[in-house]
Amino acid sequence: MKTKVQTGFTPVQATLYETLAGRALDSRARRPILGDPTAVDTVRKIDFDFSRLRLGSGLVTQVAVRARYLDKAVRGFVTAHPDAVVVDLGAGLDARIFRVLPPSTVAWFDVDFPAVAEARRQVLPDHPQARQLGACLTDPWWLDEVPGDRPAMVVADGLLPFLAQEEIEALVDRLTRHFRTGELAFNGYHPRIAGLARYLPAMKRTAALTRSVPFADPYEPESWNARVRFVEETSLAHVPEVALFPPAIRLGTRLAGRSSTLSRSSRVLRYRF
Numbered sequence: 394m395k396t397k398v399q400t401g402f403t404p405v406q407a408t409l410y411e412t413l414a415g416r417a418l419d420s421r422a423r424r425p426i427l428g429d430p431t432a433v434d435t436v437r438k439i440d441f442d443f444s445r446l447r448l449g450s451g452l453v454t455q456v457a458v459r460a461r462y463l464d465k466a467v468r469g470f471v472t473a474h475p476d477a478v479v480v481d482l483g484a485g486l487d488a489r490i491f492r493v494l495p496p497s498t499v500a501w502f503d504v505d506f507p508a509v510a511e512a513r514r515q516v517l518p519d520h521p522q523a524r525q526l527g528a529c530l531t532d533p534w535w536l537d538e539v540p541g542d543r544p545a546m547v548v549a550d551g552l553l554p555f556l557a558q559e560e561i562e563a564l565v566d567r568l569t570r571h572f573r574t575g576e577l578a579f580n581g582y583h584p585r586i587a588g589l590a591r592y593l594p595a596m597k598r599t600a601a602l603t604r605s606v607p608f609a610d611p612y613e614p615e616s617w618n619a620r621v622r623f624v625e626e627t628s629l630a631h632v633p634e635v636a637l638f639p640p641a642i643r644l645g646t647r648l649a650g651r652s653s654t655l656s657r658s659s660r661v662l663r664y665r666f
């Protein structure tokens with residue numbers, strides 16, 4: 394058997410293990426929501442005891458369903474704009490390009506810290522359209538590597554809470570100045586749930602590392618930047634994939650879906666610029 398890859402990630406970088414493990418567990422479920430076999434292969438290649446994460450099925454379904462809806466946003470954009478560039482911010486060890494399968498004319502950039510970009514090169518299969526950029530997102534240089542004259546799909550899965558509010562706004566400002574036009578899609582929690590997360594066993598490890606508080610009003614990002622316009626909010630408690638959740642999680646999600654606050658506890662948001 395080949396030697397496993399050592400990573401030495403910082404705590405923030407190591408949050409990628411949870412989302413990766415979530416996709417791997419979903420892929421092995423009887424009725425997968427996302428169905429990402431690359432995640433299973435990736436887990437096998439890393440020297441890390443994933444069992445110690447003790448991911449519950451609630452987190453697994455959340456990770457899978459939000460990735461599915463972010464993939465859908467990216468797929469829709471690259472279908473409408475085959476000349477697009479896709480930028481996956483805080484890509485972790487996610488192999489999104491292999492799920493989306495964009496037209497061959499699309500250029501794809503995965504951005505994460507240098508240690509994560511290096512690990513991606515070691516454990517993920519190469520893709521001829523994808524480039525790995527190893528950078529801290531708050532550094533401006535990496536955007537110079539991405540063509541600004543093509544429509545841009547910017548996706549961020551599980552990233553924003555790890556940036557401070559002023560860093561998020563500075564990043565959005567740089568993105569909207571760099572690209573003529575594009576879309577931004579990310580997942581978010583309701584602020585009440587984010588507050589609660591610090592006490593929930595399944596979420597408190599990650600919640601302790603977060604630096605910004607999510608917003609409740611989906612129009613709020615319009616106040617971050619004059620070019621940003623709200624397009625769509627998808628409440629993950631109301632999507633048809635809830636039928637695939639394990640029974641207890643399904644029941645809890647359906648009950649939560651009746652409350653206007655709880656139904657927005659986990660959502661995918663889309664903006665145009």
Ligand SMILES: C[S@@+](CC[C@H](N)C(=O)[O-])C[C@H]1O[C@@H](n2cnc3c(N)ncnc32)[C@H](O)[C@@H]1O
Binds near residue numbers: 509529
């Ligand atoms: C919860 S993980 C999600 C990873 C991936 N999107 C996924 O769904 O598996 C958060 C990711 O954001 C990255 N990240 C956080 N802050 C960052 C920053 N300032 N610059 C670059 N990457 C960052 C971490 O390294 C980590 O890979």
